[in-house]
Structure formats: C-alpha cells, structure tokens
Amino acid sequence: MLEGVNVALGVSGSIAAVKTVELAHELRRRGASVRAVMTDSARGIVHPWALEFATDRDVVTEITGGVEHVDLCGYDGWADVLLIAPATANTVGKIAGAVDDTPVTTCATTALGADTPVVIAPAMHEPMYDHPGVLEAIDTVEDWGVSFVDPRIEEGKAKIASEAAIVCETARATGERPLEGERVVVTSGATSEPIDPVRVLTNRSSGRMGRAVARACYVHGADVTLVHGHVGPHSLEGSSPVAGLSAGEDGVALPYANVEQVETAAELLEATLEACSAADALVSTAAIGDYTLEPSEEKLRSGAERTLDLEPTAKVIDEVRKSQPTLPIVGFKTETSGDDGAMIEAARETLARAGLAFVVANDASVMGSDRTRALLVHEENAARYEGTKADLGAEIADSLAVVLGDDPSS
Structure with missing residues (x-):
C-alpha cells in the first residue's frame, strides 16, 4: 500500500506517543521508509532511541544548521508526506497559526509551503478536542489541504486513530487518485436469513474481499459506501480480526467507508438500491x-425432522440494473x-445478462x-490473479478507474 513512500513521522507530546513505535513498524510493513521527528514533550514520553530502532534511521530532535526541516519537507525534500501522529491541540493550533517553535511544527510549515502532503492524527482529551479554537484550527488547516484522521472518542478522550486508519489515510494522501470525485458503492460479507430467533441460514463469506475493495477504492480517491452483511462461520484457527478495525471498535466503524450494516438479502438489496441512486459505480x-x-x-x-420451505431471493445486480440502466x-x-x-x-453469462x-x-x-x-473477466479477455485479497482489491480499483475514465457519464 505504501511501497516506495518516504514518510516523515512527526511525534508530539501526547501520551499516545507510546503507540508510535508500533505505528512506525506498521508503516514499514506496508512498504514505507520512515524517519521520525520529535518535539521536546514527545521525548519525555517515548525515547528517541525507540523510534530510531523502529525506523532504522536517525531521529530529528532539533533543527540545526543542517536545516533538517528543509531536507525532509522542503522543495525536493526526502519526504513524500509529513504524518503527524499523535498531534496535540497545541501542535494543531501552532500549525494553523504558522508558529514553528518545535521540530514538528517547523516541518509542518515547511511542508505546507512546499506543497508536500500533510496528514494529522489528533490525540487529546475530549474537552480539548471540543474547544472552539481547536476546532477552528482543524477547519483552517483542512482548508489548506491537510488530511485529518479522526480520533476515536472513548472514555472522555479523543484517542489516536487505529494504525489501519492512519496507514490508509497516508496511502490516500500520497498515491495517485484516479477515482477522485467518484462515489463507489461496495457490498460485502454474507447475508443471513433467520430460521427462528436462534438459527440462521447463511454462508462462509468473511467479507475480507469486499473490505479490501472498499479500502482500495478509498485510497484511489473515491468516496465509498460499504453495504456490509454478517461475517460467516470459520474455525478458530482460521479466524482473525476484521481487517481495518482496531480492538475495541464495534465491528462497523471503518476508516475508509460509510458503512450500512445489514443482515438479510432483502435488507442488503434495499440499502444497495438506495446507495446506488447517487453512485457512480457498484x-x-x-x-x-x-x-x-x-x-x-x-x-x-x-430432535424432530423438519422441512424448510425455501424461496429464491432477488438478484441484487439485476435489480440495480433495472433501476440504474447505465451504472x-x-x-x-x-x-x-x-x-x-x-x-x-459462468462469469461471461453473468456479465452479459446484467x-x-x-x-x-x-x-x-x-x-x-x-x-x-481469481479471474478478472471482461467481455473479450480474462486476466488471472493469485495473491492477497488486499492486492486484488487494488487491481479491481485500478480496473474500475479505467472503466469510469471511459464512461462519458461519470
């Protein structure tokens, strides 16, 4: 997701700074090179040696005659993006006022002047996050093109966003965005039909593929609505956390999509039809x-033998096609x-029918x-793919961008 991307990681003095070691590791696992920049307050929470270890690079703790801020974030600087995580209320306010009295805020001023992308992940107590001046500062820098990763509001705190959310927003800020301005609806997961208040009729879908597609479309610049059903049954050995969710989230809060949670096929159809009424693709x-x-x-x-009378459900793509002939x-x-x-x-039969x-x-x-x-089957050709669902999601988003680029109505 971040292959070849150079990330300048600005760390300010929130207690969430303790999470930056793992964040730096995650950025590198996703393909990025990382160099950390720290405020004095951040150094009181996490030692620069920890971030030096996590990034495998020297950590900037002061601006010297070597003009580290220009080397990192200036014209032709090393960084492709300045990611400030965590960002305190103090840091956000200083950035909005062009006050650069720490290495992090000096890098931010330089990056904004040089048109280097900036991503900010705030972390502070909730009353500070609700302060009118802080909200005004956030609005100001957002108007300048800065991307914010919304915090998680829990226990009276605006906690730093999950690593998955931060990585996703960083990828969106640094990559090409061929789906910029497009509204994409993705359906995902399994549906389940109640047999009684306890039992359901369902399937084994985990929803991983749909979430991978939704995430890739978001990284490619799209506004994404995810109509998500249940996660089907899997063995304990094969189970894993829902991709894109951090511990403690409720299973529907995803950083890359507006989520409509459904259960039955009828609910999925209704939600999809409504979402597609203002969409550019499904x-x-x-x-x-x-x-x-x-x-x-x-x-x-x-204990008793039973017969279930099953009725066929509507084909969602056929119903969407009826209501949206050109989508x-x-x-x-x-x-x-x-x-x-x-x-x-079988794929070509479905392609032609709908x-x-x-x-x-x-x-x-x-x-x-x-x-x-998988096989990506078009009218006249088919391409084979084998690998992760995350990478296939990116392939699908790329192909969708080509389709929408060729569509004069999009």
Missing part, C-alpha cells in the same frame, strides 16, 4: 444468500468447480482466507 462483492424463508417466531425444538457494475461469481474455463464461462463492466470469478475455497485466486 462493486457487488457480497455473498448474498440465494434463498430465504418465513421464520418461526419461536425457537424450533430440536457501471462490477460483479463477483463464486464457483466450486476449480476449472478456469468453467469459471470464465450488462456488467467486468466480473471477478473465484473458487469458493478462498472464502475466509487472506489470499485468493
């Missing part, structure tokens, strides 16, 4: 249940044959896995 990734039933109001007693739609087709030729044939932009065909065996093998 990526239909969700594993939508093919059947529904009339649920029992009381729990069905176990570019990307479909997904899951098969169990394992045969590429059969998957391509007038899709292209179809991503994959085998059901990848459900719940971080990796996938």
